Amino acid sequence: MSYFKTQEEFLTDIECLERQPRVPLAFLPTPIHELKRASKTLNGPKLFIKRDDQTGLALGGNKTRKLEYLLADALKKDVDTIITAGAIQSNHCRQTAAACSKMGLRCELLLKSKPPEEIQGNVLLDLLCGAHIHWSETEDLQSIAKKSQEAGHKPYVVPYGGSNEIGALAYANAMVEIQQQLKENFTHIVFASCSAGTQSGLVIGSKLTKFDGKIVGISIEYGKEDQGYYLKMLSDLANLTCSRIGAKVTFTMDDFIVNTEYAKGYAVIGDLERDAVLFMARQEGILLDPVYTGRAFGGLLDMIEKGAFSKDDKILFWHTGGTPALFARGKELL
Numbered sequence: 609m610s611y612f613k614t615q616e617e618f619l620t621d622i623e624c625l626e627r628q629p630r631v632p633l634a635f636l637p638t639p640i641h642e643l644k645r646a647s648k649t650l651n652g653p654k655l656f657i658k659r660d661d662q663t664g665l666a667l668g669g670n671k672t673r674k675l676e677y678l679l680a681d682a683l684k685k686d687v688d689t690i691i692t693a694g695a696i697q698s699n700h701c702r703q704t705a706a707a708c709s710k711m712g713l714r715c716e717l718l719l720k721s722k723p724p725e726e727i728q729g730n731v732l733l734d735l736l737c738g739a740h741i742h743w744s745e746t747e748d749l750q751s752i753a754k755k756s757q758e759a760g761h762k763p764y765v766v767p768y769g770g771s772n773e774i775g776a777l778a779y780a781n782a783m784v785e786i787q788q789q790l791k792e793n794f795t796h797i798v799f800a801s802c803s804a805g806t807q808s809g810l811v812i813g814s815k816l817t818k819f820d821g822k823i824v825g826i827s828i829e830y831g832k833e834d835q836g837y838y839l840k841m842l843s844d845l846a847n848l849t850c851s852r853i854g855a856k857v858t859f860t861m862d863d864f865i866v867n868t869e870y871a872k873g874y875a876v877i878g879d880l881e882r883d884a885v886l887f888m889a890r891q892e893g894i895l896l897d898p899v900y901t902g903r904a905f906g907g908l909l910d911m912i913e914k915g916a917f918s919k920d921d922k923i924l925f926w927h928t929g930g931t932p933a934l935f936a937r938g939k940e941l942l
């Protein structure tokens with residue numbers, strides 16, 4: 609037995625995170641700024657925003673950060689094609705298509721829908737970036753990958769939302785990023801949470817950086833009845849991610865805060881979402897999206913109205929992108 613420790617054993621958890629391979633795709637750090645007019649109008653806690661809608665790749669969004677790690681893994685594996693899937697207006701698929709352009713990879717997207725009558729929003733951008741789209745409500749990623757292989761390609765499958773133990777690294781690292789940026793001590797970070805990657809990552813990062821505010825995910829898809837299921841998904845993903853990189857922290861469901869109150873049907877636009885999109889556009893000139901950030905910010909506005917925060921609180925709303933979906937759903941917003 610060696611008397612000396614190996615170099616690995618001396619690494620701090622943050623060093624474990626920082627040595628993970630990534631390809632540069634995003635403009636980082638994304639800005640943080642105060643929402644001065646909105647805070648004044650609401651007369652509640654001070655609001656700030658983290659602009660991951662400005663990550664830069666084909667109109668940006670949170671998936672660009674995840675793809676930095678996912679594509680680094682893909683490129684190690686001698687593949688020529690990336691395959692992923694999502695809803696018709698998937699921001700994840702659009703950013704994957706754009707990342708593939710930049711990295712010189714083929715891109716196949718499974719969009720779980722019938723072909724639309726009008727090419728709009730993210731679908732337009734998918735096609736501009738040269739992605740090959742499979743329109744199907746019944747096929748799955750594995751069957752698309754099999755077909756791609758049979759056609760002579762070497763595919764790499766990225767899961768829905770890029771949310772696995774590789775993609776989640778991106779938001780752990782984003783917490784390191786904001787700690788280096790911070791001039792404020794935020795009491796809360798609030799954002800749209802859907803396929804677990806963003807929230808698992810943020811909570812890992814908050815533990816590693818000893819951030820002492822609360823990380824509050826507004827659930828987009830999982831309602832009250834699925835709260836336990838989603839909390840388990842979040843903690844399992846956080847544990848898997850940390851064991852992959854050799855970070856010595858563990859998580860339970862109690863480490864996660866998820867508000868499921870606003871998850872009333874995926875991509876259903878109601879007053880909550882519409883009012884939030886209009887409020888942010890008219891107070892701050894910032895564009896939210898109708899599916900994710902509109903719902904999450906609408907939830908935050910509702911929580912403020914119900915007195916969930918004190919006037920001394922400083923809240924960071926993490927804008928996760930999605931702007932192109934506005935163009936596909938414009939009629940429902942005005």
Ligand SMILES: *Cc1c(COP(=O)(O)O)cnc(C)c1O
Nearest residue numbers: 699802803804806900928929930
């Ligand atoms: C995918 C997405 C989210 C949710 O991120 P997850 O990591 O899936 O929880 C939030 N906002 C936008 C705009 C998205 O595209």
